[in-house]
Amino acid sequence: MNITAVTINVIAVTGLLIAFSKDKDKAIKSLKIAGKSFVGMLPMVFVIIIIIGLLLGFVSATQISRFVGEQSGMVGILLVGTVGAVLHIPALLSFPLAASLLEKGASVSAIAAFITTLTMIGTITLPLEIKELGRKMALLRNGISFVIAILIALIMGAIL
Amino acid sequence: MRDNLKQKRDWILLGIILLIAILLLSIFPDRKGPVINTLWDYFIEMMLILPAVMIILGLFAVWVSKETVVKYLGKTSGLKGIILAIILGALPTGPLYIAFPIAVTLLKKGAKISNIVIFLSSWACIKIPQEMVELQFLGPKFMLLRLSLTIIFVIIMAVIIEKIIEWSDEGMFFIY
Numbered sequence: 001m002n003i004t005a006v007t008i009n010v011i012a013v014t015g016l017l018i019a020f021s022k023d024k025d026k027a028i029k030s031l032k033i034a035g036k037s038f039v040g041m042l043p044m045v046f047v048i049i050i051i052i053g054l055l056l057g058f059v060s061a062t063q064i065s066r067f068v069g070e071q072s073g074m075v076g077i078l079l080v081g082t083v084g085a086v087l088h089i090p091a092l093l094s095f096p097l098a099a100s101l102l103e104k105g106a107s108v109s110a111i112a113a114f115i116t117t118l119t120m121i122g123t124i125t126l127p128l129e130i131k132e133l134g135r136k137m138a139l140l141r142n143g144i145s146f147v148i149a150i151l152i153a154l155i156m157g158a159i160l
Numbered sequence: 161m162r163d164n165l166k167q168k169r170d171w172i173l174l175g176i177i178l179l180i181a182i183l184l185l186s187i188f189p190d191r192k193g194p195v196i197n198t199l200w201d202y203f204i205e206m207m208l209i210l211p212a213v214m215i216i217l218g219l220f221a222v223w224v225s226k227e228t229v230v231k232y233l234g235k236t237s238g239l240k241g242i243i244l245a246i247i248l249g250a251l252p253t254g255p256l257y258i259a260f261p262i263a264v265t266l267l268k269k270g271a272k273i274s275n276i277v278i279f280l281s282s283w284a285c286i287k288i289p290q291e292m293v294e295l296q297f298l299g300p301k302f303m304l305l306r307l308s309l310t311i312i313f314v315i316i317m318a319v320i321i322e323k324i325i326e327w328s329d330e331g332m333f334f335i336y
Binding site: 002004005008009011012013015016019026027029030031032033034035037038040041043044045046047049050051052053054056057058091092095096098099100102108111112115116119120121122125128129132133136137140141144145148151152155156159160 | 167188196219284294309314320
């Protein structure tokens with residue numbers, strides 16, 4: 001168990017203890033929400049883990065790095081960024097997937113582009129965003145988000 | 161209702177993926193070892209943090225209400241407004257579609273457009289549980305660098321969007 005995992009668990013337990021000492025009903029309510037979200041997320045957790053397993057077991061590092069590695073360059077980054085923008089998987093699960101790709105020779109830029117567009121841009125929620133906040137604001141936010149995601153990716157690739 | 165449907169869809173997807181995996185592994189039995197090892201490693205790593213992340217999520221969902229967010233973000237501006245928009249967006253209080261109605265309320269209350277864009281973007285991509293999982297899987301260097309770059313660029317984007325919207329609204333004023 002690494003430091004990050006320990007820290008997160010300590011925070012969760014401390015938070016729960018404080019919650020129970022302050023308001024038992026509310027604490028139980030948050031535990032219920034936690035349990036429900038956990039169970040709700042389980043199938044996708046397994047789906048992602050199986051995809052990672054197959055990816056690492058069957059696809060070779062050279063194949064992965066050809067598409068999303070250093071030599072794929074700008075095209076690779078734009079491609080992965082677009083996939084991230086369109087794809088609708090829980091952000092929490094994109095990180096293990098990203099880590100497995102990185103392990104297999106994907107470039108830092110491609111991974112950063114994927115995570116950033118995935119979280120920042122919501123194609124599924126876009127109609128709702130347009131309805132609630134207006135076409136101008138929603139399209140500007142999602143459009144410029146794509147540009148800055150690519151910028152973030154390029155800078156990260158240059159630094160790391 | 162909507163969640164139920166999504167749940168069903170996710171389980172069906174899992175069934176399909178599982179079937180593909182079993183099929184592939186029976187055709188290539190030599191890959192069984194590495195695939196199952198990877199599965200197990202990632203499963204353990206997820207299970208070490210996911211329950212804790214969900215508990216933190218649940219605590220915030222109950223303790224920080226929409227009203228709290230609106231109350232704090234509705235009237236602040238300047239640097240304080242920007243920082244508050246980032247922090248309130250980053251609190252783990254639910255999926256993005258919950259943030260839209262909050263943003264509408266904030267707009268009606270006269271909050272700055274730039275702060276609302278920062279709030280929405282922070283809600284989408286600077287969420288505390290996400291950062292925790294990113295730290296776990298991609299390490300502190302990657303997570304901190306991406307976080308700082310995201311904050312800087314989101315603020316720049318927010319200012320640009322505010323300027324564009326104000327500018328085009330003025331344009332409208334002259335046309336009509």
